[in-house]
Amino acid sequence: MFYEPGLNNHGLPHNPLKAIVAPRPIGWISTLSEQGVANLAPYSFFNLVSENPAIVMFSSSGLKDTARHARATGAFVCNLATRALMEAVNLTSTPLPPGESEFDLAGLARAPCHVVSPPRVAEAPCALECVWIDTVQMVDRFGRATGSHVTYGEIVGIHIDDRFLDAGRVCIERLQPLSRAGYLDYAWVEAVTPLPRPR
Ligand SMILES: Cc1cc2nc3c(=O)[nH]c(=O)nc-3n(C[C@H](O)[C@H](O)[C@H](O)COP(=O)(O)O)c2cc1C
Structure with a gap:
């Protein structure tokens, strides 16, 4: 089959696009409101886009x-979503009124960060402390504004639970990082295979 996404003429019961660009890592992002309430939500339009910085x-x-x-506030934290935390991750996508925290809804503990103000998820085995860089409203190919806003942040602190280190490497099989597939599906990594790059 072939279809043109702008015309949404796929003829399928559900949009297949997010099942094709999958699995997507999940940024489980904690922030502080200006009133100081801890906010937490999963974002699968999420990725590392630069290594240094x-x-x-x-x-x-x-x-x-x-x-x-x-x-x-100039800061956010990307907590690592894992298979063990899947139900909690999903629950934190609930829209809550201002003043209520998804941490409490999902029964998650707040742990302090070292550099930035928002708390991290204590139960998450890794967390990236980020300083906000920019928020960019996406435009389409005609330059028309869309409803999508991309936030960029520089990682200024990285937490790794030592129990997930093995011979100096982060053990992905043990972490089982959670990702978003299409529709309502989640997936996780259970196995990896090293393959040296060609020279
Ligand atoms: C696994 C998962 C991934 C999601 N990814 C996104 C995303 O990339 N962008 C987005 O706008 N909403 C995404 N959502 C929906 C938000 O998590 C949801 O709207 C949430 O209430 C937003 O919370 P906030 O207003 O506190 O940021 C996702 C939901 C789930 C369950």
Whole structure:
């Protein structure tokens, strides 16, 4: 089959696009509101986009709380979503009224960060402390503004639970990082295979 996404003429019961660009890593992003309430939500339009300096991005469909807080306070934290935390991750996508925290809804503990103000998820085995760089509203190919806003942040602190280190390497099989597939599906990594790059 072939279809043109702008015309949405795939003829399928659900949009297949996110099942094709999959699995996507999940940035489980904690921020602080300007009133100091801890916010937490999963973002699968998320990735590492630069190694040195270390920069991550996430994209908000509409300017959601996470994107607004990151811009207003200058900081956010990307907690690692894992298979063991899948239900909690999912629960934190619940829209809550201002003043209520997804940490409490999901029964998660707040752990302090070293450099930035928002708390990290104590149960998450890794977390990236980020300083906000920019928020960019995406335009389409005609230059028209879209509802998608991409937030960039520089990683200024990295937490790794030592139990997930093995011979000096982060053990992905043990972490079982969670990712988003299409539809309502999650996937996780259970096995990896090293393959040296060709010279
Ligand atoms: C696994 C998963 C991934 C998600 N990824 C995104 C995303 O990339 N962008 C987005 O705008 N919403 C995404 N959502 C929806 C948000 O998590 C949801 O709208 C949430 O309430 C936003 O919270 P906030 O307003 O506190 O930022 C995702 C939801 C789930 C369950």
